[in-house]
Amino acid sequence: MSAQKPSLPQGTRDFGPAVVARRNYIFGIIRRVFEKFGYAPLETPTLENLSVLTGKYGEEGDQLLFKVLNSGNFLKKQKGDVIKEEVTPDDLLAGPKKVLPKIAEKGLRYDLTVPFARYVVMNRGTLTFPFKRYQIQPVWRADRPQRGRYREFYQCDADVVGTDSLLCEAEIVLMMSEVLNALGLTDYTIKINHRKILSGLYEALRAEGKEADLFVAIDKLDKIGPNGVSEELSAKGYSNDMIKRLFSFLSVKGNFHDKLTELEKMYKDSIGELRDDSGIWFEIVEGQQYAKSGFIRALENARGFDEIKKVYNYLQAFDFTQFDNLEFDPTLARGLSYYTGCIFEIKINNVNMGSVSGGGRYDNLTGAFGLPGVSGVGFSFGVDRLYDCLEELNLFPSDAATTTRCLVANFDVEGERAMLPVLRQLREAGVASELYPEAGKLGRQFKYADAKGIPFVLLQGSEERAQGRFKLKTMSTGQEQTLTLEEVLAVVQA
Amino acid sequence: MSAQKPSLPQGTRDFGPAVVARRNYIFGIIRRVFEKFGYAPLETPTLENLSVLTGKYGEEGDQLLFKVLNSGNFLKKQKGDVIKEEVTPDDLLAGPKKVLPKIAEKGLRYDLTVPFARYVVMNRGTLTFPFKRYQIQPVWRADRPQRGRYREFYQCDADVVGTDSLLCEAEIVLMMSEVLNALGLTDYTIKINHRKILSGLYEALRAEGKEADLFVAIDKLDKIGPNGVSEELSAKGYSNDMIKRLFSFLSVKGNFHDKLTELEKMYKDSIGELRDDSGIWFEIVEGQQYAKSGFIRALENARGFDEIKKVYNYLQAFDFTQFDNLEFDPTLARGLSYYTGCIFEIKINNVNMGSVSGGGRYDNLTGAFGLPGVSGVGFSFGVDRLYDCLEELNLFPSDAATTTRCLVANFDVEGERAMLPVLRQLREAGVASELYPEAGKLGRQFKYADAKGIPFVLLQGSEERAQGRFKLKTMSTGQEQTLTLEEVLAVVQA
Numbered sequence: 001m002s003a004q005k006p007s008l009p010q011g012t013r014d015f016g017p018a019v020v021a022r023r024n025y026i027f028g029i030i031r032r033v034f035e036k037f038g039y040a041p042l043e044t045p046t047l048e049n050l051s052v053l054t055g056k057y058g059e060e061g062d063q064l065l066f067k068v069l070n071s072g073n074f075l076k077k078q079k080g081d082v083i084k085e086e087v088t089p090d091d092l093l094a095g096p097k098k099v100l101p102k103i104a105e106k107g108l109r110y111d112l113t114v115p116f117a118r119y120v121v122m123n124r125g126t127l128t129f130p131f132k133r134y135q136i137q138p139v140w141r142a143d144r145p146q147r148g149r150y151r152e153f154y155q156c157d158a159d160v161v162g163t164d165s166l167l168c169e170a171e172i173v174l175m176m177s178e179v180l181n182a183l184g185l186t187d188y189t190i191k192i193n194h195r196k197i198l199s200g201l202y203e204a205l206r207a208e209g210k211e212a213d214l215f216v217a218i219d220k221l222d223k224i225g226p227n228g229v230s231e232e233l234s235a236k237g238y239s240n241d242m243i244k245r246l247f248s249f250l251s252v253k254g255n256f257h258d259k260l261t262e263l264e265k266m267y268k269d270s271i272g273e274l275r276d277d278s279g280i281w282f283e284i285v286e287g288q289q290y291a292k293s294g295f296i297r298a299l300e301n302a303r304g305f306d307e308i309k310k311v312y313n314y315l316q317a318f319d320f321t322q323f324d325n326l327e328f329d330p331t332l333a334r335g336l337s338y339y340t341g342c343i344f345e346i347k348i349n350n351v352n353m354g355s356v357s358g359g360g361r362y363d364n365l366t367g368a369f370g371l372p373g374v375s376g377v378g379f380s381f382g383v384d385r386l387y388d389c390l391e392e393l394n395l396f397p398s399d400a401a402t403t404t405r406c407l408v409a410n411f412d413v414e415g416e417r418a419m420l421p422v423l424r425q426l427r428e429a430g431v432a433s434e435l436y437p438e439a440g441k442l443g444r445q446f447k448y449a450d451a452k453g454i455p456f457v458l459l460q461g462s463e464e465r466a467q468g469r470f471k472l473k474t475m476s477t478g479q480e481q482t483l484t485l486e487e488v489l490a491v492v493q494a
Numbered sequence: 495m496s497a498q499k500p501s502l503p504q505g506t507r508d509f510g511p512a513v514v515a516r517r518n519y520i521f522g523i524i525r526r527v528f529e530k531f532g533y534a535p536l537e538t539p540t541l542e543n544l545s546v547l548t549g550k551y552g553e554e555g556d557q558l559l560f561k562v563l564n565s566g567n568f569l570k571k572q573k574g575d576v577i578k579e580e581v582t583p584d585d586l587l588a589g590p591k592k593v594l595p596k597i598a599e600k601g602l603r604y605d606l607t608v609p610f611a612r613y614v615v616m617n618r619g620t621l622t623f624p625f626k627r628y629q630i631q632p633v634w635r636a637d638r639p640q641r642g643r644y645r646e647f648y649q650c651d652a653d654v655v656g657t658d659s660l661l662c663e664a665e666i667v668l669m670m671s672e673v674l675n676a677l678g679l680t681d682y683t684i685k686i687n688h689r690k691i692l693s694g695l696y697e698a699l700r701a702e703g704k705e706a707d708l709f710v711a712i713d714k715l716d717k718i719g720p721n722g723v724s725e726e727l728s729a730k731g732y733s734n735d736m737i738k739r740l741f742s743f744l745s746v747k748g749n750f751h752d753k754l755t756e757l758e759k760m761y762k763d764s765i766g767e768l769r770d771d772s773g774i775w776f777e778i779v780e781g782q783q784y785a786k787s788g789f790i791r792a793l794e795n796a797r798g799f800d801e802i803k804k805v806y807n808y809l810q811a812f813d814f815t816q817f818d819n820l821e822f823d824p825t826l827a828r829g830l831s832y833y834t835g836c837i838f839e840i841k842i843n844n845v846n847m848g849s850v851s852g853g854g855r856y857d858n859l860t861g862a863f864g865l866p867g868v869s870g871v872g873f874s875f876g877v878d879r880l881y882d883c884l885e886e887l888n889l890f891p892s893d894a895a896t897t898t899r900c901l902v903a904n905f906d907v908e909g910e911r912a913m914l915p916v917l918r919q920l921r922e923a924g925v926a927s928e929l930y931p932e933a934g935k936l937g938r939q940f941k942y943a944d945a946k947g948i949p950f951v952l953l954q955g956s957e958e959r960a961q962g963r964f965k966l967k968t969m970s971t972g973q974e975q976t977l978t979l980e981e982v983l984a985v986v987q988a
Contacts, residue, residue, distance in 0.1 A: 045646050
């Protein structure tokens with residue numbers, strides 16, 4: 001075979017030693033916090049059956065699934081195979097939708113939630129609930145690659161299923177906050193909203209049937225401003241009165257608690273307007289009576305406020321000290337098709353970047369697999385974005401990129417031999433160390449230490465050897481000290 | 495969509511919390527040892543271009559590659575696509591070899607060596623050599639699944655390229671030994687051989703052209719015994735004299751050093767027989783003169799002995815203490831198509847299982863990618879086998895399976911609130927802890943702790959609360975102590 005110039009598939013990356021070390025620094029902090037809060041690790045396979053994946057992420061998601069070709073002769077029905085009928089010329093004419101099921105049964109993991117749901121269903125007989133799991137694994141999406149968007153990337157999820165306790169939501173805030181503090185990302189905002197407060201918004205606006213437009217618009221508030229949102233809603237048929245009312249809702253000001261109580265009062269007032277003299281809840285809009293069920297829904301929506309308050313109270317009982325980083329944001333609208341309770345999102349304020357984490361409560365994790373009523377709450381960190389934030393703010397600790405701590409220089413055969421027991425003692429003391437494997441020019445060896453980010457180089461010329469001493473060079477300063485081995489260990493272990 | 499019973503693809507596995515914790519225990523030890531010896535982590539993508547993978551693992555390997563279907567309409571040429579011609583009915587008739595290149599450009603990583611070679615070639619301008627990397631990632635093979643053989647499994651490789659120093663071989667023995675000792679696997683044998691000693695075997699036997707048969711046969715010595723090997727070689731045309739000579743070679747006895755020198759002497763004697771009166775090296779076999787080049791090769795083979803001796807001397811200089819676990823095994827024949835120097839393999843003696851680790855030196859890592867002359871040495875641990883050994887010998891530490899250390903029991907609303915600051919203090923002390931998220935029956939909470947392997951449960955009834963004390967139950971013994979929070983921390987941190 002002739003030699004070829006190798007390349008990487010679009011949207012994939014190699015992570016060299018320095019980058020892996022920094023990524024592991026982030027993963028390590030996330031993992032420690034998850035475990036400290038009682039979340040246990042789960043790992044699921046990269047390959048999942050397409051029957052498990054398909055239909056779970058919408059039609060666009062199905063398009064973005066990486067499908068794996070059946071092994072063997074994928075065009076024919078094979079002995080022992082379950083499906084796999086022969087692909088015919090008619091299939092070719094009919095197109096990929098007809099051909100695909102005959103040639104591919106497996107796909108690559110697209111997120112960590114569907115595999116988690118599958119795991120819960122397959123192991124429901126042996127799992128003890130509440131089940132708290134975290135999962136840090138790569139996922140694959142056949143998205144068009146662009147800056148900051150990859151086809152292979154890691155997700156870090158933590159979920160607890162089988163309990164409705166709002167303690168879990170409060171602990172999510174604690175975990176988010178602890179991870180960010182540990183990473184040194186102190187200028188952050190954890191935004192909270194509630195699916196039922198969002199529903200209340202369109203109920204209170206009487207915007208039923210137009211809620212999708214509403215959420216799409218308000219989610220862009222940060223980007224296009226109030227005027228942009230107004231224009232967009234007008235175009236979608238929202239009346240000026242509705243828009244005015246919307247902005248009065250969204251303009252609630254103050255701290256977490258103030259905004260929450262103010263908005264709750266506004267909702268209540270808005271519902272109050274619906275009560276007629278007889279005390280029956282209804283209203284007349286364009287000649288139609290607004291059904292009593294609207295009131296029931298309104299009461300239901302009030303639960304959103306109650307729940308956020310309870311989360312808040314839990315945090316107070318925990319002596320949580322960072323309420324300044326916590327914001328009630330009634331415009332936060334993510335995961336609307338699956339979240340049913342609290343919704344979370346984290347923004348790093350001093351970096352121009354999307355959210356680095358998000359999550360929420362859902363009440364139907366496993367319905368698609370025939371197990372209804374499994375509710376839970378979870379969240380996820382985006383490691384690539386956290387990485388970029390730390391890099392931009394220069395927050396990686398200097399030793400996060402290093403593995404070897406001490407390079408032992410190699411003068412000549414005799415010197416090499418003399419240094420081997422020293423190398424052993426360095427390692428026995430837990431110091432990651434290596435001997436340059438070839439005797440020769442020191443310049444080259446220093447260059448090696450430099451390129452690899454090794455902070456110390458240990459040398460012993462014949463003079464030092466006669467004295468039983470060593471020269472230790474600190475690479476960052478160029479400083480050289482003459483030391484005993486004991487002193488060397490004290491310095492490099494520090 | 496109707497509910498379906500989900501399943502896992504053949505040959506893949508979920509790893510639940512207890513298993514992940516135990517696997518991480520193994521990975522952690524391997525990683526620490528690799529890093530202590532100056533190996534730095536590398537991670538490559540799961541998806542590789544098929545142009546990189548194909549042809550690197552032999553024809554069988556090509557069959558076992560998982561291929562990923564191109565995204566979008568994989569049957570047609572698409573705008574912006576590089577290859578991808580339309581699949582025609584004629585292609586269908588021609589079969590999968592004709593269709594495959596039109597519908598799949600990517601595959602899943604099959605091992606860690608080829609991606610490493612690709613990485614070295616793509617980054618040769620910026621890497622500093624010698625380049626020491628380790629890589630712990632899953633690989634995928636479309637093998638027929640069977641007991642102990644999976645389609646998705648982890649490899650743990652460490653390689654150093656860009657140096658011929660035998661220090662690297664010696665350090666591989668040190669790393670192997672340190673990992674096994676740390677895992678508690680003390681009854682092991684590290685077998686060493688050398689590719690050139692294997693070549694010397696067929697040279698000394700004058701078995702040129704039949705070396706493949708020879709290696710296949712002797713590699714089975716453990717399984718089929720000397721008689722089996724004799725029969726097999728007879729059937730392949732080996733004369734009785736050759737077989738007799740072979741067994742005299744393989745029957746060398748004694749410790750590492752004795753076996754090595756004995757075999758070397760035998761080889762030399764065997765070559766000595768070739769010298770004629772004029773001092774020219776040749777021999778007559780069946781009327782044919784054995785070429786001088788045979789002598790040159792014999793000298794070359796002698797380098798095999800020299801190199802193993804040097805590795806041995808390095809180990810002595812390192813004060814290596816486990817020579818009893820090191821064996822020179824002239825029958826060890828693995829990786830013959832790529833190893834050119836030392837060859838390694840580890841066997842755990844008190845478990846009935848294949849090798850848990852292997853490796854060797856190669857002199858052409860990157861030739862297929864147009865970069866000749868990159869030599870190196872590396873080895874790999876098989877994590878699934880190590881796991882099975884530890885399990886069979888009951889060597890997992892009891893806390894390797896646990897994440898949460900202390901469960902805080904939840905009596906009622908008031909008690910829950912009182913325990914939140916306690917929970918915070920436990921975590922601040924680094925104790926992985928969780929509060930059972932719902933107030934209720936203690937029996938259920940104990941069962942939860944039991945199922946999750948949580949060693950301690952902390953309780954505070956109203957009586958203890960009045961006294962500012964806690965009950966700490968040790969789950970393994972059932973023992974309950976009444977303690978202050980400080981005392982609790984001292985116990986659970988231990």
